[in-house]
Amino acid sequence: MADFLRFMTCGSVDDGKSTLIGHLLYDAKMLFADQERALELESMSSDAQGERDYSLLLDGLSAEREQGITIDVAYRYFATEKRSFIVADTPGHEEYTRNMAVAASESELAVLLIDAVRGVRVQTKRHLRICRMMGIKKYVFAVNKMDAAGYSEDVFRGIESELRELTSEMERVRIETIPLSALKGDNVTLRSENMPWYCGPTLLDYLEDVQVEASDEEGFVMPVQRVNRFDGKRGLQGNVSSGEIRMGDEIVIYPGEACATVDAVNVSGENADEAAKGQAVTICLSEDLDISRGYVLAKDTELKCTDMLEAKLLWMDEEALAEGRTYLLKLATQCVNVSILKIKYGIDPDSGKHLAVKKVGKNGLACVDLSCHEDLVFDSFDKHRAMGRFILIDKVSGNTAGCGTVKFALRRAENLKRQEHDITREARAKALSQTPMTLWFTGLSGSGKSVLANELEKIMASRGMHTMLLDGDNVRLGINRDLGFNDYDRTENIRRVAEIAKLMNDAGIIVLTAFISPFEEDRETAKRIIGGDSFAEIYVSTPLEECERRDVKGLYSKARAGEIPNFTGIGSPYEIPKNPDVVIDTTEGDAAEMAEMLFGELKERFELK
Amino acid sequence: MIGTSNKEHLSRLESEAIYIMREVAAETEKPVMLYSIGKDSSVMLHLAKKAFYPEPVPFPLMHIDTTWKFKEMTEFRDRIARENGLDLIVYTNEEGLRRGLDPVRDGAVYTDVMKTEALKQALDKYGFTAAFGGGRRDEEKSRAKERIFSLRNAHHTWEPRMQRPELWDLYNTRLGPGESLRVFPLSNWTERDIWAYILRENIEVVPLYFAKDRPVVMRGGNIIMVDDDRMELLPGEKVEMKKVRFRTLGCYPLTGGIESDASDAEAVYRETCGAVNSERTSRVIDGDAGVFSMEKRKKEGYF
Numbered sequence: 001m002a003d004f005l006r007f008m009t010c011g012s013v014d015d016g017k018s019t020l021i022g023h024l025l026y027d028a029k030m031l032f033a034d035q036e037r038a039l040e041l042e043s044m045s046s047d048a049q050g051e052r053d054y055s056l057l058l059d060g061l062s063a064e065r066e067q068g069i070t071i072d073v074a075y076r077y078f079a080t081e082k083r084s085f086i087v088a089d090t091p092g093h094e095e096y097t098r099n100m101a102v103a104a105s106e107s108e109l110a111v112l113l114i115d116a117v118r119g120v121r122v123q124t125k126r127h128l129r130i131c132r133m134m135g136i137k138k139y140v141f142a143v144n145k146m147d148a149a150g151y152s153e154d155v156f157r158g159i160e161s162e163l164r165e166l167t168s169e170m171e172r173v174r175i176e177t178i179p180l181s182a183l184k185g186d187n188v189t190l191r192s193e194n195m196p197w198y199c200g201p202t203l204l205d206y207l208e209d210v211q212v213e214a215s216d217e218e219g220f221v222m223p224v225q226r227v228n229r230f231d232g233k234r235g236l237q238g239n240v241s242s243g244e245i246r247m248g249d250e251i252v253i254y255p256g257e258a259c260a261t262v263d264a265v266n267v268s269g270e271n272a273d274e275a276a277k278g279q280a281v282t283i284c285l286s287e288d289l290d291i292s293r294g295y296v297l298a299k300d301t302e303l304k305c306t307d308m309l310e311a312k313l314l315w316m317d318e319e320a321l322a323e324g325r326t327y328l329l330k331l332a333t334q335c336v337n338v339s340i341l342k343i344k345y346g347i348d349p350d351s352g353k354h355l356a357v358k359k360v361g362k363n364g365l366a367c368v369d370l371s372c373h374e375d376l377v378f379d380s381f382d383k384h385r386a387m388g389r390f391i392l393i394d395k396v397s398g399n400t401a402g403c404g405t406v407k408f409a410l411r412r413a414e415n416l417k418r419q420e421h422d423i424t425r426e427a428r429a430k431a432l433s434q435t436p437m438t439l440w441f442t443g444l445s446g447s448g449k450s451v452l453a454n455e456l457e458k459i460m461a462s463r464g465m466h467t468m469l470l471d472g473d474n475v476r477l478g479i480n481r482d483l484g485f486n487d488y489d490r491t492e493n494i495r496r497v498a499e500i501a502k503l504m505n506d507a508g509i510i511v512l513t514a515f516i517s518p519f520e521e522d523r524e525t526a527k528r529i530i531g532g533d534s535f536a537e538i539y540v541s542t543p544l545e546e547c548e549r550r551d552v553k554g555l556y557s558k559a560r561a562g563e564i565p566n567f568t569g570i571g572s573p574y575e576i577p578k579n580p581d582v583v584i585d586t587t588e589g590d591a592a593e594m595a596e597m598l599f600g601e602l603k604e605r606f607e608l609k
Numbered sequence: 610m611i612g613t614s615n616k617e618h619l620s621r622l623e624s625e626a627i628y629i630m631r632e633v634a635a636e637t638e639k640p641v642m643l644y645s646i647g648k649d650s651s652v653m654l655h656l657a658k659k660a661f662y663p664e665p666v667p668f669p670l671m672h673i674d675t676t677w678k679f680k681e682m683t684e685f686r687d688r689i690a691r692e693n694g695l696d697l698i699v700y701t702n703e704e705g706l707r708r709g710l711d712p713v714r715d716g717a718v719y720t721d722v723m724k725t726e727a728l729k730q731a732l733d734k735y736g737f738t739a740a741f742g743g744g745r746r747d748e749e750k751s752r753a754k755e756r757i758f759s760l761r762n763a764h765h766t767w768e769p770r771m772q773r774p775e776l777w778d779l780y781n782t783r784l785g786p787g788e789s790l791r792v793f794p795l796s797n798w799t800e801r802d803i804w805a806y807i808l809r810e811n812i813e814v815v816p817l818y819f820a821k822d823r824p825v826v827m828r829g830g831n832i833i834m835v836d837d838d839r840m841e842l843l844p845g846e847k848v849e850m851k852k853v854r855f856r857t858l859g860c861y862p863l864t865g866g867i868e869s870d871a872s873d874a875e876a877v878y879r880e881t882c883g884a885v886n887s888e889r890t891s892r893v894i895d896g897d898a899g900v901f902s903m904e905k906r907k908k909e910g911y912f
Contacts (some may be wrong), residue, residue: 003616003618004617004618004621049722068625070768071769072753072754072769072770072772073754074750074753074754075746075747075754075796075797076753077746077747077797077799084618086797095799098774099772099774100772101774101776102775102776105775105776105777132777157704192844225628225631225632225635226631226634228633228661228663228664229662229664230664231663237660238628238631239624239628239778240628267660268620268623268624268659269658269660270659278621278661279620279624279625280623280624280627280628280660282662285896293635302742306662316774328783330779330781331779336644342758386777389776389777389779390779391774391776391779391781393781394782395783397785398781398784398785398788399781399785400773400774400775400776400781403774403776403777403779523907554776
């Protein structure tokens, strides 16, 4: 039997989580004398009016005591003859759900408290759903405050059957239901004399004896954290996330699925013959392969390597999750850009029903399709936990905005294979005797992008080049007429333009685009779609004052009057390109002259013809 | 009935700490390990050596020296650094030193200037983006609430209500301008785990942890060692020899010892398993601002 257990307490606010753990520690004589003294002193000065307030042992932040609630997770450490325990006491308020999720992510068992008087509440169900999503397989339902319910068996059985219904669809989980009183101590560490009708274990008995099963994950997996270099060798360092590995084993390296043989194994700094799940290892291979952080070693199992996946998500950021947004995704030791392709449905925390939603707010649960900007090595969370869980990081604030678990790789990405045609892009370009590329003009509204692009196109056409000009307003009147000006629609607008430009480049045509494209990230996306070698960023740097003075379309005065929200330069930022291929300021000459100059510069930089 | 540390559990803690150190080495720009010379620092250094073996530890160690540490600590620090070929930075707040701040007379101001301020100055001076500390969640209630990777703003202050969620073993190391991380690889260790591990791995610690006859005075219920002649005796205080050891180490006039016969790691471990008081009782500096003194100092940038 494992000699340790990591568990958590959760449930709705005021269901008595902190009191339960406080009582457990106190009863089992797991407190130091000075902590016990402090408890007596603080209890006297708090609202408990001299009765011992066990929750004071855990609520460690001043704001928590002031408000009498738990805000963040508190960790407590104790050991009995049988086991060492790490217990995480979590906040019950909906506001602090994300902190509860933190504890759930690292626990093997959850003690979910239910107030005997008030019964199962929405927050109870929400916590249960989050615990399940985080992968907890063992639950104790602690029906608390039995003293206030007259130690009634009927009350307990009622709640028990409600819970049975709630958990009926939960597979492969173990559930124990215990009636207790955290305040009075019934069935916490000592069998209650007030509930002779209950024959099961006390909470502590159960926690000491519960089996934590060995993992049922398939094969050996180790994500590479870093590469150690010594004596001309490379040591691949990481923690084994499942299975075992021995010297001489054949392994597969993702991505790429190259094969190699394990030459040496080192566990926690000491040479060994083998290593198992959880151990910190350094592995040397007999083949000298170019492996770095983010690669994954595997044996006797198969991982996915693709760019689209469906996942369950818990959103934790103040700013809601919306389709089209881009985040950093961290999975095992990989970190890639990812776009929210589609919010398939939100999940109602109470009923579990699927909801049609456009956005997911803080503490919301949802099922989403994600599109990574490069291939990702992963697996479903059910099959390999470490390869199926991830966090999403907001690139601007740096905050951990959400977390999720992979349901499956989306077949679409795997099954849609690019059709290879006999007439290639190169052949089409050759027929037109030019090198197709996209000249991406970016700059403020009124900076002169369209005028400049138009002049440049005239010059190019006069030299026999085959061109196409895609202009902001024109595109929005046609193919993008369904899009507005919110963040998602702006991002989608640029994505579609980039895809169109790419198709035209494939057809051999030189494309000029004139879009404000204010965000670095969107321009990066366009560059990625079109291909870095075929993409030239032309920054029209006319200053805001000049653009506003010109105000060709009268938009600046409208924006200043507050009639156009999110107008670039006024209500919404313009991110200046960091490394544009060409910078051009239209205040320095007339459009035809500037276009001539620009053409000269482009000809020098790129092989246009 | 506080119990014992188990073998499997210790190995799990060891793997977790090594994983954390490797993450920091791989993902942060300029990490440093804060080395306080105490037992937790000794364990942390031992783990760092294991984590990167056979490479040398890939980041420097830094000690914030208040100049009031026990003599034996300073000697130990210099010897360990020399023997292990470590890149050790020793930083002292020269301004505070010039003003002659005294740990007993200046109390909270001394701690603020010579420890908290000194640490901020040193981190800024070298531009470290991540600093390992030996803090453990079992030490104190506000520590029990802190993440393993804890964000500090450009002023090095901590906002306990705005902590980043920390899911599974996926640590978010992304930083904005001026921001830095405090990383606590020993977060989940207890005092008992530390001693069990010192025993198991045969890690050398400062001899002050082991009982020996030492010159001490009784002051405010604490046993304070008279380590050098800078220590001014208060009226009625008398230096006497007592067999004492220390559970935590810091500035000697602020560190209370306990009477004990435990003169080696095994005896200390056994005593720790039966301890009746938490180890923080011997830290004089904790008591001065009430229940939330530690949280307050941490918000201000204390480790």
